[in-house]
Amino acid sequence: MNSNIQENEHEHFLLYKPYGYLSQFVNNGQKQSSKKLLGELYKFPEGTMSIGRLDEKSEGLLLLTTDGKLSNRINSGAIEKEYYAQVDGEITPEAIIEMANGVKIGFDGKKYNTKTCKVVKLDTVPKFPERSKKIRDDRHGPTSWVSITLKEGKFRQVRKMTSAVGFPTLRLVRVRVGNIKLDTLNVGEVKQVDPTSIKYFYNLSSNSI
Structure with a gap:
């Protein structure tokens, strides 16, 4: 065709x-x-x-x-999707490696091992518009940002992955699908x-x- x-x-x-x-x-x-x-x-x-x-x-x-x-x-499952996640706490190198290697999450009533992916801590806070529902401020403890790039997309997968390593997601923004960027x-x-x-x-x- x-x-x-x-x-x-x-x-x-x-x-x-x-x-x-x-x-x-x-x-x-x-x-x-x-x-x-x-x-x-x-x-x-x-x-x-x-x-x-x-x-x-x-x-x-x-x-x-x-x-x-x-x-x-x-x-x-062939296309990369990149997310920026603001997580609760100062994420550790160990947590990043664990997510990159795959973690066990709940999906459809069963346990699922996520596939290997790319996870990088962001050195600077991304400049997104203020969210309609305010994120808690630093008076309640530090937060950090990570980039997570997947080719799979289970329901609420990124949130479940960061929670699995002890750093719940506070804000989640998808910034790229394949070669298309949010910009x-x-x-x-x-x-x-x-x-x-x-x-x-x-x-x-x-x-x-």
Whole structure:
């Protein structure tokens, strides 16, 4: 199939998902009238879906598309997703190594060993906009920031990983998916992107998925 034809038939978006929003467009029949949905942020075309999800308390880069095949490619486990996590306490080198090597977390009622990943302590505090719900201040003890880059994405995985090594996550922001970065996108801002910006995902060989 000509991938260029497939690309041009669809629309793609980048969103800085704010804290407190669900990564979905409908409430799935549940009584969630107070919940904030993505459709409140922008008039997306019919058939738009989020590629992967960020939980309600997480923020940052969310890709959206009308192309289900593109969504499947990015969720295949071949694409890196990078998160910046502010954790409770001054994280130790031992905790970083432990997360990088894989830790045991709860998932779907069972124990799951996370795959090896990249974990780096950030030397400087990233400059994100102030969150709508304030983070506790340093009077309650120090905090630190780590970069965690995964190719998998179990439910609330990053939060569970930092808790497993004794440093619960206070704030979580996704900053990169593959070659797409959050950069200067503002909270709640939606940017429509042309297919050339996401050609990387379409050009992935079947052997890499």
